[in-house]
Amino acid sequence: xxxxxxxxxxxxxxxxxxxxxxxxxxxxxxxxxxxxxxxxxxxxxxxxxxxxxxxxxxxxxxxxxxxxxxxxxxxxxxxxxxxxxxxxxxxxxxxxxxxxxxxxxxxxxxxxxxxxxxxxxxxxxxxxxxxxxxxxxxxxxxxxxxxxxxxxxxxxxxxxxxxxxxxxxxxxxxxxxxxxxxxxxxxxxxxxxxxxxxxxxxxxxxxxxxxxxxxxxxxxxxxxxxxxxxxxxxxxxxxxxxxxxxxxxxxxxxxxxxxxxxxxxxxxxxxxxxxxxx
Numbered sequence: 001x002x003x004x005x006x007x008x009x010x011x012x013x014x015x016x017x018x019x020x021x022x023x024x025x026x027x028x029x030x031x032x033x034x035x036x037x038x039x040x041x042x043x044x045x046x047x048x049x050x051x052x053x054x055x056x057x058x059x060x061x062x063x064x065x066x067x068x069x070x071x072x073x074x075x076x077x078x079x080x081x082x083x084x085x086x087x088x089x090x091x092x093x094x095x096x097x098x099x100x101x102x103x104x105x106x107x108x109x110x111x112x113x114x115x116x117x118x119x120x121x122x123x124x125x126x127x128x129x130x131x132x133x134x135x136x137x138x139x140x141x142x143x144x145x146x147x148x149x150x151x152x153x154x155x156x157x158x159x160x161x162x163x164x165x166x167x168x169x170x171x172x173x174x175x176x177x178x179x180x181x182x183x184x185x186x187x188x189x190x191x192x193x194x195x196x197x198x199x200x201x202x203x204x205x206x207x208x209x210x211x212x213x214x215x216x217x218x219x220x221x222x223x224x225x226x227x228x229x230x231x232x233x234x235x236x237x238x239x240x241x242x243x244x245x246x247x248x249x250x251x252x253x254x255x256x257x258x259x260x261x262x263x264x265x266x267x268x269x270x271x272x273x274x275x276x277x278x
Contacts, residue, residue, distance in 0.1 A: 019045055019046055021046055021048075021180065027076035051217050068080075096180045099174055112158045113158070115145070121174070141172070148168040149198065149202060184216070201226075222272040241258045
């Protein structure tokens with residue numbers, strides 16, 4: 001089933017990268033004889049909120065790791081915040097990117113207080129050591145916890161949190177450094193219905209905030225797409241099926257091409273729902 005890409009992606013690097021948060025040209029990632037990504041062309045501008053959608057194994061997390069300067073491409077070029085991977089100190093570059101992923105949560109000390117989990121991001125450390133934080137630091141961390149609806153958990157230890165509470169803590173941590181780019185890897189995964197809907201509402205508020213950073217969210221469920229997200233990239237088997245404005249790209253035809261089966265898409269207000277065609 002044919003898919004439609006609503007915006008042509010230039011393979012060459014544009015002359016001016018100032019308005020681009022991400023630029024990928026003919027990108028491929030190969031590991032152990034397997035192509036995890038191939039022929040990816042993608043650009044993200046300053047005021048855009050992107051969703052990367054695809055099935056398990058489609059290459060979503062690999063693409064997000066490239067965007068977070070955690071991985072280098074095997075082929076092609078990747079520019080993150082105007083800097084080309086392979087020609088920049090990635091450790092400095094990563095301080096400009098907020099990355100919320102379950103892997104980070106697994107590496108955090110489980111006995112760390114929630115407030116310290118968030119505030120320690122300002123020092124790019126996993127776990128509070130001997131660093132001294134001033135009131136501006138702790139105040140910002142407290143405000144971010146409040147924005148995520150978990151202000152009352154500040155003195156709880158990270159290991160005692162529910163899955164939903166952990167996810168919201170990690171998003172607050174990712175925002176602590178006031179990043180220029182925010183990457184969210186399956187933030188609603190493992191949440192129950194109530195937890196998912198609460199998180200979607202808070203991500204909607206974030207997406208609609210004009211001062212929020214450019215954001216990329218990975219998911220494999222259309223039901224988890226928060227209103228306010230503007231663009232969609234559909235992946236399948238490491239390649240791009242379609243990309244562009246959500247209203248143009250998110251169709252039953254494109255979903256069917258990405259997931260390899262006949263799917264119907266329904267919309268209710270600003271939310272989407274998908275099911276298999278009869």
